[in-house]
Amino acid sequence: MTVTRPDLSTRLSRRAQTMNASAIREILKVTQQPDVISFAGGLPAPELFPIEEVRRAADTVLTRHGAAALQYSTTEGYLPLREWIAARHGIPARNVQIVTGSQQGLDLLGKVLIDEGDTVLVEAPTYLGALQSFQPYLPRYAQIPTDEGGIDVQALEAVLREQAAQGRPAKLLYAIPNFQNPTGRTLSLERRQALVELTARHGVLVIEDDPYGELRFSGEPVPSLYELGLALAGGDPDHNHVIYSSSFSKTLVPGLRDAWVQAASPVIAKLIQAKQGSDLHTPTLNQMLVTELLPVLPRQIETVKRAYGARAQRMMAQIETHFPAGVDFTRPQGGMFLWVTLPVGLNTTALLPHAVAHKVAYVPGSPFFALGGGENTLRLSYSSATDTQIDVGMAALGAVLKEALA
């Protein structure tokens, strides 16, 4: 038998050739040195995980459900869990699809909604993972500018008109209205109302990604785009043009990969078919575990909110103390992230090695822009930082920024 050594990289699909290793993944490698204080990741605080409760829940679920917890189960997901989720928004369980992490929800939505060349509207900046989920379906992106209040709705209207005038109306808008990743910003009620009405008028679907909504530590809650869309559809979830995505990753634990999508029945019907081909179903045990843990959830959310709120306050105070004039930053009312804007002309990617040399790390902002921009921005995560790390880290970063500005 002669040895055959084909070059297998030549057999990949066109879509695979457009995929890249996540810029952030590569950046994080630089920052992973043992003595560097890193605000670059976006991990929920592991010291707050209800480990003991999960262990008891595993015992209970395996005792009560036995083999059923370990057998194949329906693609739609575990009905008691779907019913609990549906009740939060007063919709039927048939409008809820359980998915293996929000990331799968975004992938499946891309699969059933996006044709090659379809225009997807995203915030500038937006969640990088969503771009990765949509990319294999080869959309075109249009960026919607944002300011301290989130999406600029007048700019959105201009883009929608422009796309429609070009005869290629946008397919969907992807938005994170609460404590956005990466900026920590929250969209106001007035803008939400305008956004929902505008997109409905233009026939543009909205994917509302809301992993952090429950983690509000200051200010007043604002209705979700989903709720406003539901009202606009006369309360009928099967005609709501807003699709809602959320998860137990940030409120409970991320490692179980339990999340969901709420959508109109025609979309759910296709999500089910797409999910059958994608992983058949989300692990049975994991869905039963989360269901068993639902009574713990309110207390857990309180714990997480209190911790993240204190960490955010401390980080903001330390930034006030240590950062030079001319550096701007967001003041999140919830979630895990804070966004820093340096004077135009400074480049946070070029600056990162200096920061790492000063034993502090962040994520440069530009990878979060679908079409580029934001070279002078950076993201800080406070969710899993200790008080000392925040104090020492912000002082160090302040020194780096002062040096850069000098």
Add this chain to the structure above:
Amino acid sequence: MTVTRPDLSTRLSRRAQTMNASAIREILKVTQQPDVISFAGGLPAPELFPIEEVRRAADTVLTRHGAAALQYSTTEGYLPLREWIAARHGIPARNVQIVTGSQQGLDLLGKVLIDEGDTVLVEAPTYLGALQSFQPYLPRYAQIPTDEGGIDVQALEAVLREQAAQGRPAKLLYAIPNFQNPTGRTLSLERRQALVELTARHGVLVIEDDPYGELRFSGEPVPSLYELGLALAGGDPDHNHVIYSSSFSKTLVPGLRDAWVQAASPVIAKLIQAKQGSDLHTPTLNQMLVTELLPVLPRQIETVKRAYGARAQRMMAQIETHFPAGVDFTRPQGGMFLWVTLPVGLNTTALLPHAVAHKVAYVPGSPFFALGGGENTLRLSYSSATDTQIDVGMAALGAVLKEALA
């Protein structure tokens, strides 16, 4: 606010419009009547699940790993599990990607390999779920005829030549060489050797789906296509044109959704990127659970093999006794399925309501053919049937077939 009631089914992607509810799912609904003995499903026997061992493993994993078992983890998968899998074929862990069920492996492979219009070669019949995974990437299918010995390699060669002559060489061959779903057939060593050399010569990738390989209850093991491909590549896993997919679903339990893909590094690199956008990673806890259960696996496999072997033998004996002359069936040496062929002209889909009226159910064979055919075939699963169900069920089905043939 005026009520807006958009028709959301008009916003779906072209690929979503080609997706259909699984024919089998619809058929199974017909068969789900409480007093019907169903051989239609394909479920592993739940009474054999090592529930107590899983419960102990959950306790151990959560005690030993704590928050790490519930935190985000790497896309590639849990290293100790990847190392164990890699060692089975003597390859490095970097050639192993953990996936959320084999179904996800097939979806990700479709994503990174198949361009619209690419020719995918499949057995006639083949696993329906694979067709569902590949469908969103809009391939063309070519069916390769099979006989009692599995894929007809001469027919494969003719198809490969024909495709090449048309200037559009096939992209990949999808095959299940061991105890195939749906036929229960196994490909001989001679044919495996020929298949691997042929596909290598034609530059056609092979996806070897092997969920049942460990469940051989009679006959002698045959090397996998992956091993033969590895030898052909001079032992270098990065030039093996065979991609191997397997799972813990049939050997341990399916509800944890732990499976893997082994492939050359250029393919794995793209699988990682695709999986990042698809579900970030397979649930951390589930990967640690399976790793903790590896010592139990050999005993568990013995238990399952013994049970399935006895059930298969009993089903074959009952078929011999009750089925009329002119009805042919496969004699599986492992796995979960047996395939029945009626005389040409009979239609198993039309016959199903009669069978259900006689309190017995099967899956008609035609949905397993990518391009149609097999109207006179049906699949029986013995994996989760009791002795009485087999005896009563085969007698009832025999009576239905005699009536149909009369």
